[in-house]
Amino acid sequence: MKNGKKPDPNVIYPVKGYGKEIYVKPTITNPNIIVGDFTYIADSEFESHVTHHYEWNGDKLIIGKFCQIAAGVEFVMNGANHQMNSVSTYPFYTLEGWDMKPPSPADLPFKGDTVIGNDVWIGQNAVILPGVRIGDGAIIGANSVVGSDVEPYAIVVGNPAKILRKRFDDELIELMLQFRWWDKSIDEINALIPILTCSDLEMVRKELKARL
Numbered sequence: 001m002k003n004g005k006k007p008d009p010n011v012i013y014p015v016k017g018y019g020k021e022i023y024v025k026p027t028i029t030n031p032n033i034i035v036g037d038f039t040y041i042a043d044s045e046f047e048s049h050v051t052h053h054y055e056w057n058g059d060k061l062i063i064g065k066f067c068q069i070a071a072g073v074e075f076v077m078n079g080a081n082h083q084m085n086s087v088s089t090y091p092f093y094t095l096e097g098w099d100m101k102p103p104s105p106a107d108l109p110f111k112g113d114t115v116i117g118n119d120v121w122i123g124q125n126a127v128i129l130p131g132v133r134i135g136d137g138a139i140i141g142a143n144s145v146v147g148s149d150v151e152p153y154a155i156v157v158g159n160p161a162k163i164l165r166k167r168f169d170d171e172l173i174e175l176m177l178q179f180r181w182w183d184k185s186i187d188e189i190n191a192l193i194p195i196l197t198c199s200d201l202e203m204v205r206k207e208l209k210a211r212l
Contacts (some may be wrong), residue, residue: 007186009037023062032058032153036065036118036182043071045168052079057110064118064136065182072125081109081130116180117152137167152177172201175208 011074012024014020024046025035033050041049050061051074059078082089083103092098111131116122123142134140135152145159153167153176166173181192189196195207 039067053077054079070124
């Protein structure tokens with residue numbers, strides 16, 4: 001335990017005296033935003049980073065545990081989508097004075113829930129578009145625009161975001177997905193830190209195999 005304190009996922013400010021980094025989960029007020037323990041953002045609040053998230057759409061933003069979200073990241077939800085199967089995309093129905101009823105849900109490009117895995121690092125000013133699913137351990141480069149699913153432990157960059165490379169070989173990725181360190185107790189994770197932060201990947205591979 002650092003400074004005699006045990007990590008607490010229910011505190012808002014995990015760095016003493018610093019208000020520009022918060023654990024997200026204890027700040028959430030919207031029931032359609034679900035965030036796991038110890039996920040943080042480099043800001044003093046989170047929900048303004050989730051845009052076009054309208055109650056009538058019913059879509060959810062689901063983020064796993066231990067994610068690291070940089071400043072300026074935006075999660076664009078399905079309410080940003082306009083009707084695209086007509087000759088005009090203009091949303092007359094949302095604006096006063098125009099004689100248009102809301103289009104049926106089938107006429108809007110609803111992409112479903114946005115789901116972010118565990119231990120995902122999202123770089124500064126990245127944009128996550130509606131319905132995207134990002135796998136565990138992925139890294140999203142700064143200023144990337146993510147419009148399609150990202151595999152676990154992949155690094156993606158650019159606009160539109162494309163895979164740069166996998167972080168590890170397929171065997172080590174599979175071991176990490178089986179091990180699921182983020183679901184272990186705080187005491188177990190504390191004991192695992194020397195493995196989780198080790199740059200000798202062959203040693204990590206052996207340790208994971210021994211523990212599975």
